[in-house]
Amino acid sequence: MRVLGIETSCDETAAAVLDGDRPLGARILSNRVLSQVADHRPYGGVVPEIAARAHVEHLDALIAGAVDEAGLAWSELDAVAATAGPGLIGGVMVGLVSGKALAATLGKPLVAVNHLEGHALSARLSDDVAFPYLLLLISGGHCQLLLVEAVGRYRRLGTTIDDAVGEAFDKTAKMLGLGYPGGPAVEAAARAGDPAAVTLPRPLKGRAGCDFSFSGLKTAVRQALAREPAPATADVAAGFQAAVADCLSDRVGHAAEMARQRAPAVRHLVMAGGVAANRFLRARVTAAAEAAGLELLAPPPELCTDNAAMIAWAGIERLRAGLGGDDLAAPARARWPLDPEAPPPAVVAGLRSAP
Ligand code: KG4
Numbered sequence: 001m002r003v004l005g006i007e008t009s010c011d012e013t014a015a016a017v018l019d020g021d022r023p024l025g026a027r028i029l030s031n032r033v034l035s036q037v038a039d040h041r042p043y044g045g046v047v048p049e050i051a052a053r054a055h056v057e058h059l060d061a062l063i064a065g066a067v068d069e070a071g072l073a074w075s076e077l078d079a080v081a082a083t084a085g086p087g088l089i090g091g092v093m094v095g096l097v098s099g100k101a102l103a104a105t106l107g108k109p110l111v112a113v114n115h116l117e118g119h120a121l122s123a124r125l126s127d128d129v130a131f132p133y134l135l136l137l138i139s140g141g142h143c144q145l146l147l148v149e150a151v152g153r154y155r156r157l158g159t160t161i162d163d164a165v166g167e168a169f170d171k172t173a174k175m176l177g178l179g180y181p182g183g184p185a186v187e188a189a190a191r192a193g194d195p196a197a198v199t200l201p202r203p204l205k206g207r208a209g210c211d212f213s214f215s216g217l218k219t220a221v222r223q224a225l226a227r228e229p230a231p232a233t234a235d236v237a238a239g240f241q242a243a244v245a246d247c248l249s250d251r252v253g254h255a256a257e258m259a260r261q262r263a264p265a266v267r268h269l270v271m272a273g274g275v276a277a278n279r280f281l282r283a284r285v286t287a288a289a290e291a292a293g294l295e296l297l298a299p300p301p302e303l304c305t306d307n308a309a310m311i312a313w314a315g316i317e318r319l320r321a322g323l324g325g326d327d328l329a330a331p332a333r334a335r336w337p338l339d340p341e342a343p344p345p346a347v348v349a350g351l352r353s354a355p
């Protein structure tokens, strides 16, 4: 089964071809990602209109390049998988419409893929990991802990009540004058810093459940920077990163207990999303997972940040599970939760004073 994947939900234009020729996993025949970072850098963040235009400009050539690199003729593709949301709606429409046009022209199935499902299943592309597993999804737009029960079956255990963790990295980088995108810049700056030099809060640490909050941490960074004399950039970066690591570790501990109550067979914690590329956080979350009796698995960094291999892979998983493939009428969605039945975060639901 050879599947073309298309990803355009944020600021990466991506196309990949996978060969699902084994009972488990798949071979990546090509995996092209065109970053729009340079287009958005002058604005210090992703500008939706610029993103959509850049996708329109580059997607066709990128798809052709990916199919060519895979050594396949168009007719040798068995299906097309395209991100149908959630994300910036203009960009999502560009990729989804291109996928639909290709699938219709080739007479092949179209799988409309949830971008978050792409992240959620990416570990099964790189590692042999069985359901159920716990997923820590940490990216620029999301910060969630989910129980992945099967393809298409996700239970959200916790989510952020304000900012996503990647967003907090990006905003902290901006305040520190480290440029955009902020995550890798903060990680690099933190290497030379003393995490104990600046005192920063650990929002929600120790509270029941496994929701997240990062806006207070961001405010604390701003206040620290306003002090005289201003702390060193490296120390703030290190302090911020250490605070994030403490929060993630604490929440993972709680989530492991919650996951086990629902699914005693849980053995693995999978870390995915752009922020999972952070080596310091990986090490800290690995330790937290081990303490909670779980083994950590994280896809390689190039499969953690946005890419189309994970979309093609989600397409293969869906087709193998007998889900999707007839999605020519699927809408592009700005919002598309993986677990539509998830209750609102506990802290928001009035458990603010829970221990
Ligand atoms: O998954 P992703 O590529 O796109 C979204 O779906 O959001 O994640 C992008 C986010 C950005 O906020 C970026 O700053 C962050 O991931 N990121 C990192 C690192 N690399 C990327 N954050 C911390 N450390 C990193 N090394």
Ligand code: ZN
Residues within 6 Å of the ligand: 115, 119, 139, 273, 274, 305, 306
């Ligand atoms: Zn993403």
